[in-house]
Amino acid sequence: AQRVTQPEKLLSVFKGAPVELKCNYSYSGSPELFWYVQYSRQRLQLLLRHISRESIKGFTADLNKGETSFHLKKPFAQEEDSAMYYCALSPQGAQKLVFGQGTRLTINP
Amino acid sequence: DTGVSQDPRHKITKRGQNVTFRCDPISEHNRLYWYRQTLGQGPEFLTYFQNEAQLEKSRLLSDRFSAERPKGSFSTLEIQRTEQGDSAMYLCASSSSDGNQPQHFGDGTRLSIL
Secondary structure, X not given: OOEEXXXXXXXXXXXXXXXXXXXXXXXXXXXXXXXXXXXXXXXXXXXXXXXOOOOEOOEEEOOEOOOOEOOEEEOOOOHHHOEEEEEEEEOOOOOOOEEOOOEEEEEEO | OOOOEEEOOEEEXXXXXXXXXXXXXXXXXXXXXXXXXXXXXXXXXXXXXEOOEEEEEOOOOOOOEEEEOOOOOOEEEEEOOOOHHHOEEEEEEEEOOOOOOOOEEOOOEEEEEO
């Protein structure tokens, strides 16, 4: 079975500090990994995906197959980063997304 | 294009009633997905269509749930004989099958069972 674990339900950091949102997954094949974000009163939207290897809004995430992790990082947090963040995987050959429980990130001024 | 559109935004109904939700995907997207999200949890996959064909259904989708996409455009999700446990946010997403395109989500329909 596929599973995504986000160990922190809440994470609070100060503006300008580094931030890391943890994501671990359980899947025997080669999944595709995503981070989705939901800002206040907005819909769920894609932040980044591992195959793109992009930096979006200063965020990066590296897929570590050995540790089955896909942690999201940003070196200097900004207040507008406050949001709900979901890690998700898509099993190989499948179309569905399997989501973690989410982490609510709060950036304090 | 305003993105994925869902209607209604909110639905309050009594236990035992039937409810139907509608999803209009992004116009050029041929894949459509339904998810359910309860408080404090991430979205959970329910079912997915490619064009009008329903290609996968989760075990979460009990006999009381049925989804259709009759012309390969909009989709409906019906819940019959609603139960308290059906209270949730129902999310629709769509994507293109060209390459590895990501899913785009709607605002969801929040269902409350009295």
